Every structure is written in C-alpha cells, then in structure tokens.
Amino acid sequence: MQISKDELLKKANAASKNTLMETLEIEIVDFTEETLTARMPVTPKVHQPDGVLHGGATAALAESVGSFASHIFINTEEFFVRGLEITANHIKSVTKGYIYAKASFLHRGRTTQLIDIRVTDEDDNLVSICRLSTITLPKKK
Template identity: 80%
Template sequence: MTLTKTEMLAQANIASKNTLMETLNIEMIDFGEDFLVARMPVTPKVHQPDGVLHGGATAALAESVGSFASHIFTDTENMFVRGLEITANHLKSIKEGFVYAKATFLHKGRTTQLLDIRVTDEADNLISICRLSTISLPKKK
C-alpha cells in the first residue's frame, strides 16, 4: 500500500515524538521525488545567548531533514540509515520566525547518500548551507 504525501509527512512527524526533533519543534512539511522540507520556529529556545539562532540548532535541523530524506528513499524493511558527517556554513543570523531546511540529493547510492541542505528564512534568504552524508546498512535478521 502506497502512502499519500499527507500520510507520509504525518508518519515522519509522529516518529519525531519524544526526540530532539520534538524538543526543537522540527516539522516535516513537504517532499518530492528527490527532496524533503522541514521547518523549525526560531524562538528563544533555539537562540544562542546573544538572541540569534544557534548554529547547533541549525545543524540539528539540517541533520534531521537530511536523515529523514535518506530514510524515506531507502528500503527500511531491510536497511537502516545513519548520519556519517555533517558540515554547516552559517551565512546570516535570524532572531524570530521560521527557518526552512530543504534537503536534496547530490548522490543517492545504495550504501551512501550525500545531501545538500539549504536553510532559509520565511523570505527565502539563505541562512545556512549544510552537507550531510548518510549510510544505509543492513538490518540484522
């Protein structure tokens, strides 16, 4: 049975309960054949001491959306996904509103995946550029 887009996003968001994603209020909001989009509110909960979005929260958003993207496009009956490495270049600060992370595949191999994740604000200004590599490993029977 194939899930609808709404059902797939709902499942991803339900899977985030009692995790870092729930703590940071990260929500998966859109996906297509080779991308996934998540959003996170920018509130004092994700600020650094001087009142702007913490780079670690941005990296957590990027890794969350990238890992979920790899998970969605992987045979999860037989495989599981883990992050290998993430890099983040923070280009602009933001104090409030939402940030959006769009993960797109640069490489979608059977074992390794490489994702480009662009984090933008509500006006589509680029906040951070991240790269995430993931690995798909067989589940033990």
C-alpha cells in the same frame, strides 16, 4: 489504495515523537521525489545567549531533514541510516520566525548518500548551507 500527501506528512511527523525533532519542534512540511523540506521555529529555546539562532540548532535541523530524506528511500525492514559527517556554513543571523531546511541529493548510492541542505528564512534568504553524508547499513538478523 494510495495514501495522500497530507497523510504521508502526518505519518512522517508522528515518527518524530519523543525525539530531538520533537524537542526542537522540527516539522516535515513538504516532499517531492527529489527533495524533503522541514521547518523549525526560531524562539529563545534555540537562541545563543546573545539572542540569535544557535548554529548547533541549525545543524540539528539540517541533519534531521537530510537523514530523514535518506531514510524514506530505503527498505527500513532490512536497512537503517546513520549520519557520517555534516558540515554547516552559517551565512545570516535569525532571531525569530521559522527557518526551512530543504534537502536534495547530490549522490544517492546503495551504501552512501550525499545530501545538500539549504536553510532559509521565511523570506527565502539563505541562512546556512549544509552537506550531510549518510550510510545505509543492513540490520542484523
């Protein structure tokens, strides 16, 4: 029996219970064979003291969606994924609404992955551009 896209999204979001993703209210909202998209509300809890979105919260969203994208393409019984490095260039300030992070692979190797993450606002304006490298490692038996 094939599982629906809605059921897959529900299952993916349930995996975020009691994590930073839940704390920041990050929700996976879409995926294709090539991309994974998540959103995060921009509220005072993710603001800098001057009332704009904190770059660290944006980076946390980007690393979450990028790592999750790497994770869903591996055999989780035998392997796990860890982030190696993330870079973020912040382009535009946001004070409210939602931001969306869309992860797509630049390289999808057996051991290392390089993911491009475009963070946009609700009007599809570029907020940040991020790059994440991840590594897939075997679980100890």
